[in-house]
Amino acid sequence: MSVAEQRETFEAIIDAQVLQQTIDTLQAVVQEAIFTLDEDGIRAAAVDPGNVAMTRVDLDAAAFESYWADGGRIGVNLTRLDDIVSKANADDIIHLELDEETRKLNIRFRNVDVSMALIDPDAIRKEPDLPNLDDKWHADLHVEAAMLSEAVDIADLISDHVRFRSVADEGVLHVEAQGDTDDSDVTVEGDDLLPGSEIGEDCNSLLSLGYFTDLFKPVPNDAEVRLRHGTEHPVLFEYEFADGHGFAEGFQAPRVEAR
Amino acid sequence: MSVAEQRETFEAIIDAQVLQQTIDTLQAVVQEAIFTLDEDGIRAAAVDPGNVAMTRVDLDAAAFESYWADGGRIGVNLTRLDDIVSKANADDIIHLELDEETRKLNIRFRNVDVSMALIDPDAIRKEPDLPNLDDKWHADLHVEAAMLSEAVDIADLISDHVRFRSVADEGVLHVEAQGDTDDSDVTVEGDDLLPGSEIGEDCNSLLSLGYFTDLFKPVPNDAEVRLRHGTEHPVLFEYEFADGHGFAEGFQAPRVEAR
């Protein structure tokens, strides 16, 4: 087999807005990320240096106007890619192509043509595997992103931490904060808990707000977010974009509480 | 008489916008203020530490959707209250309630519930009594706030001080500034002096702009401002808000001029 045949190839066409959402999601946590270019789409994940917050994006091949890849991995400087992609208009179509010889990513839209150096994927910190916590997440909540975002904004006025507290009996999520002198409680219940929501038993998770606001900032206001949590286990939220062909999730370890 | 019977009580419902206007007015001068909760409404006043600028707000009970109080006094951290109230939308209804036991103010709107610690009113600097200068204010001017605001903006380009100079003969208010090399003069006259305006004799007041711009900043652009001044006496301006049920005033000592 010749060297040429071993080379990875990647060529895709995508809406600027979908690519931007992907970049924003990863940038919430890191500045460099590994993109895995599978036949059926792109996957990327990143964890912050403190191993507290993790984010993951999947873009199905169907999220692209056209997509072709044969399974390589590329290391991407997200800040640089963001600089370039943010110059495109929301309705621009972006053409991406991996130059196999130079290991550069070619980015084209309108009359713009940029060649961006890639990073050796082996030089980028790997994300740890996510534990499967399906049996620990007793609260499964579906909420409009804007509502969750506002709830967390209120907590941010009061404290550096936010508590998600789901009460099974009452079918309510409390987004709480406790400061030195002040307290806040934003309740999400009734029709604000969208269909599919289920609180199997009481759950209680305390999170550092610094990480959570970063992690949640890229979520589009009109996204339906599925938030799952338990008690003293990590919190997971996920949502779809790109007409359901894009999938993003955020995962944050809880703050351990003194007893 | 039991302790319980002596406790102060306060519960009120108010438009977010009206409460915000009240907070903004006081914040022009101080960060903490005493609210007096009378049966017929709320009163608050504040003077800056240098005793140069003073502001006062009265909110009649009719400015509220519902109001009940029995004459207490509460000390309020305005920055903190502003943080919370500014999260409400302009058309939100805010529910305020004094928790007599914890001495906290409960603030509720939509699905938000915040409990904010109050400050001991005795720990907050009292405002001095305002002298009655009705016989010193020979110029009584009614002007749209936006016009006065623009006039003062021009003065601010030229100098650290603004002079209000009312000329009785000509029926004109000059808003003047004199810099080291440049001068400005914005004239308010004719239809721009609204009905009720009267200049009994020439008046001339020099004010520090730093204080005046802070004091005037919260005035809504479309408010009709009544500005009264004399010569080397404090300047008073006042306006109504909340459909006439709210009343705000600013009062500033003049800069003494060398002769």
Add this chain to the structure above:
Amino acid sequence: MSVAEQRETFEAIIDAQVLQQTIDTLQAVVQEAIFTLDEDGIRAAAVDPGNVAMTRVDLDAAAFESYWADGGRIGVNLTRLDDIVSKANADDIIHLELDEETRKLNIRFRNVDVSMALIDPDAIRKEPDLPNLDDKWHADLHVEAAMLSEAVDIADLISDHVRFRSVADEGVLHVEAQGDTDDSDVTVEGDDLLPGSEIGEDCNSLLSLGYFTDLFKPVPNDAEVRLRHGTEHPVLFEYEFADGHGFAEGFQAPRVEAR
């Protein structure tokens, strides 16, 4: 001849927007400028202290609502004039008048009247004469300002320099940048090269972006810009404003390239 008869006079009425464009153009390069007040209009030019970038504005008498001058020169603090003129609304009419005795410029609009001290023109650095390079500029390109501005924005992501490279054969302008690892190429061709464009022979100019972005920033997005360049000679761009009665140009020396 009496002293009074020797005095320079100047009185003019102009749209705030046209005056603002004139100020912005000069401010791209300097903070003080000499305005020459000829019978047929105002001319001003300025060069940056490093002699790299130069700008020039001509305002025909026809650009004014009314104009009268007899050939004087005034030194203007652009920052100060900008502060004042930016307080006018875009559709305000500004009245300018030179006070011959005090050497101040009187600026009036609406009810505002400002008297601004002028600077001795002899205290302001003269601009050097522009060399005539008509026979060196082999590329004569007409492009919409917004397109050129976007092209330069992309270059700014990649490097501190931008290269204008016109290819005669292909009838294309490349706006290129070369960074340590990344490259960009924005092409302007076809209908984007507006009528009048002509590339006589290949041209290649490398410019410092810091200067060029400052110089180009005041150009209105919808202006048609005429850009002329050669190889290792200064680049000139020019455009009209004020319905063709205003004329602005920017001129920048190339960065000398190592061979």
